[in-house]
Amino acid sequence: MNKWWLGASLVLGLFGQAHAMTLTSKDMSEGNKLTSQLVFNSFGCQGENISPQLTWTEVPAGTKAFAVTAYDPDAPTGSGWWHWAVYNLPVAQTSLAQGAGSHADALPKGAIALKNDFGTTDFGGACPPEGHGVHRYEFTVWALPSALDLPKDASPALLGFMLRAQALGSAKLTAVYNR
Template sequence: MMHLHKWIVGIGLFTAVFSSAQAMTLSSKDIGEGQQLSNQFVFNGFGCNGENLSPELTWRDAPNGTKAYAVTAYDPDAPTGSGWWHWAVYNIGGDQQQLTQGAGSKANALPQGAIALKNDYGTTNFGGACPPQGHGMHRYVFTVWALPTPLELPKDASPALLGFMLRSQALGSAKLTAVYQR
């Protein structure tokens, strides 16, 4: 009976320790979970007439051991068979907790050391929402990834390769999903 009591107490302590750890969060002053993107964050081209600004993103409660971050923006609903990468930035310093509005849209606005990959529009800048006319609502998944070390990728790496590396090495992640249709 005493053995069972120790086991139950041990499980309780284990649960208390792991449930007290806060989950990593991602928030924005510019976009809300499940909310329609404003014209500021819509692409300017391909028949869309937006401002093509990247939204402000703030993250908190990264896992212990985080030394770098990556941020991705992805449309899983694009009719390509593989979605659409709007933004892929990695090696954001571990001391950063925010990207300001327009950080992905202006030259040299990313934190020092951060590397932006070419998106599916063919540029290293943020590419705003621009789903096909009449295709219905699309989801735009903004994700921050906590990493134990900066990543070493080829200079011409694709966002898909970055996504693979992030999923295999991330200590944690947090998402914020906005929507848009035209």
């Protein structure tokens, strides 16, 4: 009898396993160097500062909203560097076009962009200190059970805390850049 339950549990576990959320982009790929399109155009960097196209799939059941963040954990600040922080993207929104973060009004209705560490609500491209080595740029989409109620002047760090506390799932795409 115990063997039957064990076998049934294994079979049900295989068939009932949920697919992991995925994040893809036409503008970058996992582990590869970012192009000049996605590089900041200030602070000594000379890129185009265009936010990447992003598409996410395998959304967890119960998702009611999304957030998208771009973060450099290698920035020499003691707390990394937030390049982009957008939340309350509508549940029907499963992609962002290239340039959607280049101006806050280009985002879908209802989405809220927070000030990044460059001090703007727009996407801020890669711009590590010269000679500091390779930096990782983590683009993450977060599936949420409801829209978040944050002050509009909240920091991306507060958003990150709330996302980690409430997310139903997430998917990350990490690219690199150095100068």
